[in-house]
Amino acid sequence: MFPILPSLRFFAISALSALICSVCLFASAADSVLYQNDFEKVQPGKPPEDMAVLDGNFEVKAESTNRFLELPGAPLDNFSVQFGPAETNSISVSATIRSTAKGRRFPSFGIGLYGVAGFKLQVSPAKKSVELYKDQTLLACAPFDWKSADWTTLRLQARQTANEVWKVEGKAWSQGSPEPSARMISAENKPDSLLSGRASLFGSPFSGTPIQFDNLKVESVEKR
Numbered sequence: 001m002f003p004i005l006p007s008l009r010f011f012a013i014s015a016l017s018a019l020i021c022s023v024c025l026f027a028s029a030a031d032s033v034l035y036q037n038d039f040e041k042v043q044p045g046k047p048p049e050d051m052a053v054l055d056g057n058f059e060v061k062a063e064s065t066n067r068f069l070e071l072p073g074a075p076l077d078n079f080s081v082q083f084g085p086a087e088t089n090s091i092s093v094s095a096t097i098r099s100t101a102k103g104r105r106f107p108s109f110g111i112g113l114y115g116v117a118g119f120k121l122q123v124s125p126a127k128k129s130v131e132l133y134k135d136q137t138l139l140a141c142a143p144f145d146w147k148s149a150d151w152t153t154l155r156l157q158a159r160q161t162a163n164e165v166w167k168v169e170g171k172a173w174s175q176g177s178p179e180p181s182a183r184m185i186s187a188e189n190k191p192d193s194l195l196s197g198r199a200s201l202f203g204s205p206f207s208g209t210p211i212q213f214d215n216l217k218v219e220s221v222e223k224r
Contacts, residue, residue, distance in 0.1 A: 032219045032220045032221075033217065033218075033219050034084055034085055034087070034091065034218045034219060034220055035083060035084035035085065035199070035216070035217065035218040036216065036217045036218075037050075037083065037216045037217075038067075038214060038215050038216075039060055039067040039068055039069060039214060040066075040067055042060050042067060043060070044059070044060050044061055044062050044067065045059060045060055046059065046060070047059070047060060047069060047081065048060075050083065051069075051081050051082065051083045052081065052082045052083070052198070053081045054079075054080045054081060054082060054116070054200075055077075055078075055079045055080060056071050056077075056079025056080065056081065056203075057071070057072055058070065058071055058079070058081050059072075061212070066214070067214075068098075068212045068213060068214040069081070069201070069212070069213040069214070070210050070211070070212045070213075071203045071205060071210060071211045071212075071213075072205070072210050073205045073207070073208045073209045073210050073211075074205070074208060076204070076205060076206055076208065077204065078202065078203075078204045079202065079203055079204070080112075080116075080200050080201060080202035080203075081200065081201050081202075082115070082197075082198040082199065082200045083198060083199055083200070083201070083216060083218075084198050084199045084216075084218040085198065085218070086115075086196060086197055086198050087113075087114070087196070087197070087198070087199075087218075088114075088194060088195060088196045089160075089220060089221075090157075090158060090159040090160050090220070090221040090222070091113060091157075091158065091199075091218060091219065091220055091221055092113075092155060092156060092157035092158075092218070092219050092221050093111050093112070093113055093155075093156050093199040093216075093217070093218050093219075094111070094153065094154060094155040094156070094215070094216075094217045094219075095111050095153070095154055095201060095213055095214065095215060095216050095217070096151045096152065096153045096154075096175075096213070096214045096215045097109050097110075097111075097123070097151070097152050097153075097154060097201075097203075097211065097212065097213050097214075098149065098150065098151045098152065098211070098212045098214075099148075099149075099203070099205070099207065099209055099210065099211040099212065100148045100149045100207060100209045101125065101148040101207050101209075102207040102208055102209055103207075105206055105207040105208065106124075106125040106126040106146075106206060106207055107125065107203060107204060107205050107206055107207045107209065107211055108122060108123065108124045108125065108126070108203070108204045108206065109122070109123055109201075109202065109203040109204070109211050110122035110123060110154060110201075110202055110203075111154050111156050111199065111200065111201055111202075112156070112199065112200040112201075112202065113156060113158050113195075113197075113199055113200075114158070114195040114196060114197040114198075115196065115197020115198060115200070116135075116197070116200075117134075117135040117197075118134070118135070118158075118195060118197055118200075119132065119133065119134055119156065119158050119166075119168050119189075120132070120133040120134075120156075120200075120202070121154055121155075121156040121170035121172070121185075122202075123144060123146055123152060123154065123172055125146040125148075126206075127141075128143060128144065128145065128146070129141045129142060129143055129144055130142050130143075130144040130170065130171075130172050130184060130185055131185075132168055132170055132185050132186070132187050134168075134189050134191070139168065139187035139189060140185050140186065140187040141185065142184050142185040144172055144184070145174075146174075147174045150174045150175045150176075151174075151175040151214070152172055152173070152174055152175070153172065153173055153174075153175070153179070153215075154170070154171075154172045155170065155171050155172075156168070156169075156170045157169045157170070157221055158195070158221075159221050159222075161188075163190070164190055164191075165188050165189070165190050166188065166189050166190070166191065166195070167186065167188055168186060168187050168188070168189060169183040169185070169186045170183065170184060170185045170186070171183050171184040171185070172184065199216075199218045201213050201216070
């Protein structure tokens with residue numbers, strides 16, 4: 001047997017260490033996903049049993065090779081559905097959403113965290129803006145150029161910081177555009193009571209056309 005040269009031994013140990021680290025990082029990333037659903041394994045029809053429809057005639061629909069959750073274009077009101085685990089910890093939610101304008105009428109839609117009275121990230125095409133809410137209170141807004149009939153990705157994150165203050169951040173971008181490297185909109189909020197509840201999707205089909213939701217994901221966020 002030939003002796004292993006010190007330089008080769010060092011290279012082998014370094015390579016093994018890098019492999020172990022990459023496996024650990026991958027496992028850590030995988031463990032951070034609390035809920036995920038792209039509807040590809042869901043039969044068209046009623047929403048999956050792990051989703052709670054609060055209001056609205058949501059259905060799973062199929063289009064070519066894609067499946068998604070759809071809210072019909074009527075009646076014209078506010079509708080929502082909840083999914084994922086009920087959480088009190090720092091988390092994020094993301095989804096892709098599509099709808100269309102009709103004349104001068106526009107839909108509004110978004111995603112939320114911590115139940116009905118929690119934080120919400122809403123795209124408001126009529127205002128050409130994206131908005132952050134706590135329950136019904138507007139915390140912040142930023143310009144956003146929504147594109148009718150394109151899928152729009154939304155990501156909302158809420159992280160608890162010192163003194164029970166929550167840092168809430170959001171961003172939105174259209175299909176085919178790169179994900180913004182930094183948050184588009186943010187706010188700090190100190191809720192009156194403990195935040196607890198499931199993630200949500202919501203929509204208002206004021207244009208009279210359906211709103212479609214896909215690629216749902218809820219992830220844990222490191223508390224800092």
